[in-house]
Amino acid sequence: MAEASGGSIFKAKKTDIVLTPLGARFRGRVLPCTVGRGGIVADKRESDGGTPVGVHGIVGMLYRPDRMPKPTNWALPIGPGDLWCDDPAHEDYNLMVRAPFAASAEALRRADPLYDLVILTDWNWPRAEYKRGSAIFLHRWRRPGYPTEGCVAFAPEHLLWIARRITFGTRLIVRA
Template structure:
């Protein structure tokens, strides 16, 4: 596959973007080409960047197209819910994840098109690019960065930026 200069490419030694290499953590299930709900894997493939969210009470807008995370913003992660894998608002009965967290994990959230906008049942919820809990601590399938690296990357993402997770890293 031909990579574009604007691509983010996952490598065995980190994520390559804009002439730099960033340490990242990925899903506890490694990279998989057959991603399924709950497997903790980061899906192999080429993923478009489709949005960016940020905490306006904690940082300035990282890009002019970033949307604020407001109190009550949630992400539906219930595969049986018709709003599965989309942002929803509280109060919300089906299973969901709170986007406005007490910790800094989601101060910036970069959204990919994994299983979006029309989610397939059991294919897995959203794959976000977000801050790490701590270095080396795996995610549930997302790609996680040091907060300072994410703040550097966010304003440099362009419309054509893609996240490339090579099949060669899949189990």
Template structure:
């Protein structure tokens, strides 16, 4: 597959962004083929995923890019396979299982949203594959790709909607 300088490419030594290599972590379940990815497996799906959104905590950081959207107190992400809005941003109160986007910790202060299993979500194929801040170096995610805060902010200032996250 041919890549472009705008692509983010997951490599064994980090996330390649242009000429930079950014240390990162992936899901606790390792890498998984898209055909076997399941909700809750903790795996980062292989494939080409487009960046379709950027969310940020406006009470904690300045807008990282003109197209970034603030995360409000009622913003959630549905992870319930029975929810008609599965793998979509929803608002509280929400009767189905979900993840809060406005967290007490800084992990979701800045989030790049991918098109994994979106917008036409298949129930059970996995939700919310984001690029976000890591808890600490080497600490795995629930399936997302995570970076240090400075690297994530550097990336957010340069990335454009539609950029590709390539996970081989």
């Protein structure tokens, strides 16, 4: 049993990815990972660099078809104009959008390999609360131990291993 934010009790399932002090536990393995530069936070805010406490459903997967084969039959390709809106004042805050886009947005198709494979969670999605923070992704790390902006990052081979094994109902569990 574990305690989620808000004090509710839940039981981790075998198919859940559970963050622990040693890494992410999934399917009998513990995989090294990094979290946000702001650490694990109970009260997530835009730009705080924190990884939010809670039970986050896996809601999608994106990949770069020019850099890797499709990791699962339900993964969607990242196109040249795909962006993620991170402007809390915009109606498309915390949603995938297409360029050209006037508001602040992060490019999903990056020059570096960070977003070659992205697993999406339901953090503050699909109806985002103002300034609660945009997307929490599972993605590739820059290097071991290097923090993210709030996402959870893995070695590329571990991220692909996870991607091929998550199922409908897999959750990311982040404990305080």
